[in-house]
Amino acid sequence: xRQGGTLIGRxxxxxxxxxxxxxxxxAAASGLFVIGxxxxxxxxxxxxxxxxxxxxxxxxxxxxPGGFDIQRINGLxxxxxxxxxxxxxxxxxxxxxxxxxxxxxxxxTEDFSGGFSPxxxxxxxxxxxGGQRILNxxxxxxxxxxxxxxxxxxxxxxxxxxxxCFAETGLHYEGGLTMIDxxxxxxxxxxxxxxxxxxxxxxxxxGQVIGAVGHEGRATGPHLCWRMKWRDxxxxxxxxxxxxxxx
Numbered sequence: 711x712r713q714g715g716t717l718i719g720r721x722x723x724x725x726x727x728x729x730x731x732x733x734x735x736x737a738a739a740s741g742l743f744v745i746g747x748x749x750x751x752x753x754x755x756x757x758x759x760x761x762x763x764x765x766x767x768x769x770x771x772x773x774x775p776g777g778f779d780i781q782r783i784n785g786l787x788x789x790x791x792x793x794x795x796x797x798x799x800x801x802x803x804x805x806x807x808x809x810x811x812x813x814x815x816x817x818x819t820e821d822f823s824g825g826f827s828p829x830x831x832x833x834x835x836x837x838x839x840g841g842q843r844i845l846n847x848x849x850x851x852x853x854x855x856x857x858x859x860x861x862x863x864x865x866x867x868x869x870x871x872x873x874x875c876f877a878e879t880g881l882h883y884e885g886g887l888t889m890i891d892x893x894x895x896x897x898x899x900x901x902x903x904x905x906x907x908x909x910x911x912x913x914x915x916x917g918q919v920i921g922a923v924g925h926e927g928r929a930t931g932p933h934l935c936w937r938m939k940w941r942d943x944x945x946x947x948x949x950x951x952x953x954x955x956x957x
Contacts, residue, residue, distance in 0.1 A: 713776035714840055714946035716896070716938075717745045718822065718955045722761035730756050734941060735894055738820045742955050744894050746940025747773055749840045749852060776946075778840035781853060783930060790883070790928040791845045798882070805881050812876030812889040812897070813939055819893035821871040823955035826947065827916060829869045829900065829936055830923070833858035836933055839946035854944040855901065855937040862932040864923040866900055868914040869947075877910045879903070884935075885926020890914060894940075898947060901935035902926050 711717065720741045721727075727734045727743050737743040737759070745757060751773045760766035793799060837857030843850040868890060875897065876889035886903030904924025914920060925932045938947040 711747065711771055712774040712949070713747060713751045713778075714749045714944070715747045715773075715949050716940065716945050716953070717747070717757075717771075718953065719743055719745070719757075720956050721759045725759045725761045728758040728760075731758075735816070738818075738894070740820065740823075742820045742823050744822050744896050744940065746896070746938075746943040746945045748943035749776060749778075749854065749945075751943075776840050778842065778852065779838060780844065781837055781841040782844045784846055785930055786846055786928060788846070791848060791850075793882070802882050805883075808878070809876065809881075809887070809889075812899075813942070815873070815875035815889070815891040815897055816895050817873050817875075817891040817893050819873070819891075820955075821873075821892040822894070822896050822950075824870060824916070825952060825954040826869040826950040827867070828858075828951060829867050830858050830860050830864060830934060831867070832864075833860045833934070835859075835948075837935075839948065855899075855935040856946065856948045857933050857935050859931065859933040860923045862904055862922075862924055864932075864934075865919045866903065866921045866923060866934060868916055868918045868920050869898065869951075870916050872898075872914060874908045874910055874912045874914060874920075877906050877908055877912075879906050879926075881927060883928045885924060885929070886921060888920055890920070896940050897938070899937040899939075901937065902929045902933060
């Protein structure tokens with residue numbers, strides 16, 4: 711339980727889940743539910759479940775610091791750091807609106823329950839989740855993904871089953887971008903692809919090829935930026951590798 715972490719639990723079927731008093735949907739018919747701890751999560755959070763009979767239980771959880779580093783990246787085109795021009799800015803706004811709809815996907819599934827595998831067969835971690843970004847010497851917001859370096863064209867594999875909720879190429883910052891909804895608001899994203907191999911609305915299986923590594927958009931070399939959100943909370947996808955739902 712640390713900043714950027716994800717918790718998978720089991721409770722009464724269809725129990726309502728709350729985090730710090732905010733309603734977060736309900737558990738599946740099996741009782742499975744998922745909770746994300748934001749990159750900037752406070753040191754303590756309260757999880758509450760209320761079953762269909764009106765009984766509720768709360769638990770206070772201690773959240774460890776994420777231990778985020780500082781990442782300096784130089785040599786980026788100025789338009790990728792501080793974009794200028796009315797047409798480009800309008801394009802970026804339109805792309806952001808479409809991406810927001812992808813992140814807002816809420817499939818009523820529990821595809822997260824079997825855990826997650828790496829999206830690349832071989833890779834080198836070139837950038838950790840959550841680090842403070844300094845681009846061309848200018849401080850920027852934190853990096854909300856895990857950068858996995860691999861050669862151009864390396865197949866990207868779905869790390870868990872899910873439904874594709876976004877699939878586009880040619881985005882200003884991301885290049886080729888795919889998002890997969892794994893259920894209950896847990897969505898993963900795959901940035902900088904040279905090729906997107908799936909379409910929106912398609913169901914994918916674990917290990918299925920969904921695209922190829924590239925260096926499109928804001929990137930200095932070929933890599934996959936792997937991101938994850940749970941209901942707008944930014945998570946470290948690497949922390950879910952090998953994690954499975956409780957029996």
